Structures are given as C-alpha cells and as structure tokens.
Amino acid sequence: MAIDLTGGIDPSREYVFARRPDNPEMRDSVSFWTVDDRGQIGLPRIGIEAVAANWDNHEMQINVAFPDGRVYRLRDGGPSLPPEGPEGKPTVLGAGGLVFRCVEPFQTWTMTYAGKAVQTTSADLVAGTSDGPLADVAFHVEATMAVPPWIQGALQRDAGDRIKNSVEGDLMGGPRYEQLFRARGSVTINGDDHDFTGSGLRIRRQGVRKLGSFWGHAWQSAVFPSGKAFGYIAYPPRDDGQPTFNEGYIYSGDGDLIPARAVQAPWLTTLQAVGEDVSVVLETADGTVRIEGETVYSTHDIHHNDNTFSVREMKKENPNFPALQQAGVRYRWDGEETYGMLERSNPIEKIDIGDAQG
Numbered sequence: 001m002a003i004d005l006t007g008g009i010d011p012s013r014e015y016v017f018a019r020r021p022d023n024p025e026m027r028d029s030v031s032f033w034t035v036d037d038r039g040q041i042g043l044p045r046i047g048i049e050a051v052a053a054n055w056d057n058h059e060m061q062i063n064v065a066f067p068d069g070r071v072y073r074l075r076d077g078g079p080s081l082p083p084e085g086p087e088g089k090p091t092v093l094g095a096g097g098l099v100f101r102c103v104e105p106f107q108t109w110t111m112t113y114a115g116k117a118v119q120t121t122s123a124d125l126v127a128g129t130s131d132g133p134l135a136d137v138a139f140h141v142e143a144t145m146a147v148p149p150w151i152q153g154a155l156q157r158d159a160g161d162r163i164k165n166s167v168e169g170d171l172m173g174g175p176r177y178e179q180l181f182r183a184r185g186s187v188t189i190n191g192d193d194h195d196f197t198g199s200g201l202r203i204r205r206q207g208v209r210k211l212g213s214f215w216g217h218a219w220q221s222a223v224f225p226s227g228k229a230f231g232y233i234a235y236p237p238r239d240d241g242q243p244t245f246n247e248g249y250i251y252s253g254d255g256d257l258i259p260a261r262a263v264q265a266p267w268l269t270t271l272q273a274v275g276e277d278v279s280v281v282l283e284t285a286d287g288t289v290r291i292e293g294e295t296v297y298s299t300h301d302i303h304h305n306d307n308t309f310s311v312r313e314m315k316k317e318n319p320n321f322p323a324l325q326q327a328g329v330r331y332r333w334d335g336e337e338t339y340g341m342l343e344r345s346n347p348i349e350k351i352d353i354g355d356a357q358g
Contacts, residue, residue: 003254007149009177011105014204016083017050018090024053025208027173030093030100031061032111033221033341034141034183034200035328039296041066041187041194042328043139044341046111047203048093048100054309056080058095062117063326064137064187065297069273071125072117072137072189073299075306106145106179109202114138122273128302141185143202147229147251149179155259159247167213168235168245174207178231180223199223201231201341212317215239216347218265220280220293222331222340227253230291230333232282234262236346248282250289260284266293268325268346271353273298278329278342291333295342298327302348322347 017028031047042065050058054077062074078096085091091102097115102108117137120130152172153163163169179202187194201221215238221231232248249257264281278293301324304311314321322345329342 004148005145005179006106007151007177009106009149009151013175014102014105015090016093017206018083020055021052023208025051027051027205027207027209028093029173029203029205031203032100032109032141032143032200034111034143034185035198035339035341036196037198037339038196039067039328039330039339041196042297042339043141043187043200044297044299044326044328045343046098046113048095048098049310050080050093050095051309057309058093059308059310060095060098062098062113062137063299064117064139064189065122065299065328067274067297069122071120071122071299072135073120073125073130074115074117074137075308075311077308106149108145109143109181111141111143112139122298122300125298125300125302126271126273130301130305136188136190138188139185141183141200143181143183143200145179145181145202146199146223146227147180148257149177150231150249150257151177152233152247155249155257156247156261158243159245162243162245166242166245170208170210171214171235173205173209176203176205176207178203178221180221180229180231182223198339210317211314211321214318214322214345216268216322216345216350218262218267218344220278220329220340220342222329222338224331224333224336224338226336227251228333228336229253230260230282230289232260232262232265232280234265236267250282250284258284260289263288266342266344268323268344269351271300271302271323271351278327289333291331293329293331293342295327296330296339298325300325320347323351
C-alpha cells in the first residue's frame with residue numbers, strides 16, 4: 001500500500017507566510033531534528049522563528065552535537081530572506097546563513113547553514129554555561145519524508161479538546177504538525193567534513209504562541225530502518241489536578257498512524273549529558289509498547305539567558321521558564337535499533353541538579 005505522506009493536509013499548508021502578518025504576535029516556524037544513522041553526529045533542533053513583531057530579523061536556533069561531548073550552538077537573529085523560491089511560491093524560510101526550503105510539499109525539504117556557532121560542551125551546558133569561542137560551522141541536509149504527518153490533537157478526542165479549549169493549545173503555538181524523514185547530508189566544523197545518512201523529524205507551525213504558563217513536557221520520536229516509527233508529546237501532571245495533553249502514535253511502516261498515549265515518560269528530573277535511560281511506554285487500543293532509549297549526545301538550556309527577541313519576550317511571560325534538554329537518543333524496539341530525538345523540560349526546582357552546577 002502506498003503511503004499518503006500528506007496525511008490529507010492541503011499542500012499549500014507547507015508554504016511559509018509570503019509577507020509579514022498583521023498580528024504582531026503571529027509567527028511562522030520550521031525546524032528539523034536530524035540524526036546520523038551511526039549515532040556519530042546530531043543536529044538536535046535547528047530552527048527559525050519568524051515573529052511578525054520582529055519580521056525583518058528572524059531568529060535562528062542551531063545545535064550540532066557529538067557523542068564525545070562537543071557542542072556547537074547558536075541563538076541569534078539574522079536578516080530575513082525573501083520567501084519566494086525558484087518556482088515563485090513562498091517556499092523559503094531563511095535568516096542570515098540558515099535556509100529552509102520546501103522543494104516539494106510533503107516530499108522533500110532542504111536545510112542549509114553557513115556561519116558561526118559557539119563552541120561549548122554538553123557538560124558546560126548542563127552546568128548552565130553557554131559561552132565559548134566561535135567556530136566555523138556549515139551543514140546541508142536533504143530530507144525525504146518517510147511517515148505520514150502527525151497533526152497534534154487529531155488522533156485522540158481528549159487531546160483535541162485540550163488543544164482547542166485549554167492552555168495547551170497556546171503552548172503548541174497554533175496549527176502544528178510534525179513528520180519523520182530519511183536524510184542525507186554533511187556537516188563541516190572548522191573545515192573538518194562529516195558526510196552522513198540518517199533520519200529526522202520536521203516540524204511545521206504557524207500561529208500565536210504563548211508560553212507564560214508552560215510547566216514542562218516530554219517529546220520523543222524516531223523512524224526505524226524497517227519503516228516502523230513512533231512519536232508523542234506529553235505534558236506532566238498539573239498541580240491543580242486538571243488533565244493534560246498526552247497524545248502520540250505508533251506506525252507499522254504502512255497505512256495510518258495508530259493512536260497512542262504515553263503511560264511511562266522520561267520526565268526531566270536530573271541533568272545528565274549522555275548515557276541516561278529515556279525509555280518510553282506507549283499505550284494503544286491493542287496494548288502497550290515499550291521502546292528503550294539512551295541519550296548519546298545532548299544540549300541543555302538551563303537559564304535561557306540568550307539575548308534574542310523570543311527569549312526576552314518569553315521571560316517577560318515566564319521569568320522562571322523550565323530548564324530544557326534537546327538530545328539524540330539510541331532507540332531499540334523489538335530487536336531493531338535506530339537513532340532519534342528527545343526534547344523535555346521541567347522547572348528547575350523539580351530537577352535534582354546534584355553536582356551538575358557546582
């Protein structure tokens with residue numbers, strides 16, 4: 001059976017805003033998580049946030065991480081690039097040296113960067129230190145979609161209700177979907193080239209995002225060599241006892257996404273650079289599925305001190321924004337192994353920092 005890689009979404013939804021939105025809070029965003037299929041290099045979230053109030057200077061987030069602890073990181077703004085692609089449609093979201101391009105909706109996207117990044121380490125980021133010398137960094141990724149897109153709130157009735165009628169919809173930031181892909185590409189650090197094949201996750205989001213009440217999350221996804229895949233997003237239990245968003249899926253390699261929810265999630269309760277057990281248990285109508293996971297490279301944002309428009313606005317809403325981890329994970333499921341993504345967060349007072357920050 002052929003895979004419907006559109007998921008029923010109109011292909012025009014892949015296009016970026018052709019001009020500045022009237023609402024100053026409206027934003028456009030594309031991000032990639034890309035992992036080498038050998039686990040030797042990762043790009044745990046590369047993204048652009050284009051906010052109408054700061055439209056001429058889109059924001060970039062860049063993470064390049066290695067299992068030996070090296071991390072190359074950038075949080076900065078760059079001059080916005082014209083959205084028109086070669087075909088005359090708004091298929092490009094770019095800032096400074098970072099460019100995302102939709103080559104064919106729900107089929108092929110590319111991501112390219114050439115510029116600087118701060119050289120640091122996973123251990124320093126765990127300790128809350130994010131400065132360091134600048135390095136020359138370049139990468140190119142060609143992403144070929146491999147799994148139908150997951151639209152948040154579309155698989156579970158209660159999850160859809162949370163998106164429409166609760167704060168979780170504001171936290172998601174408007175209509176949002178994500179899609180797993182196969183990848184090939186290259187990374188160059190100070191002239192040292194690394195070619196790779198692998199996989200990744202692409203996120204497409206447009207809307208107003210309000211993070212003032214954000215209290216943490218867990219988010220994992222990966223596609224395996226056989227074509228099997230999984231993904232979910234869950235928010236931890238609320239202090240007031242109200243229900244929270246918890247939705248995901250498993251995918252057999254064919255047909256539709258199978259609705260699931262996380263019944264055991266690896267909440268961020270310690271700060272550890274690599275080697276942490278981040279296994280997850282998902283529940284479907286047919287029972288539970290356990291997927292083993294271990295972090296192999298990692299980045300952290302503990303204090304969110306980057307001097308960018310979005311961070312400044314976010315900290316106005318929530319001065320104690322939860323600590324964040326973005327990582328690559330080795331996953332095992334029914335004897336099959338792959339590498340995928342992990343993002344999770346938690347208020348710092350709910351994390352055992354131990355000796356991580358001295």
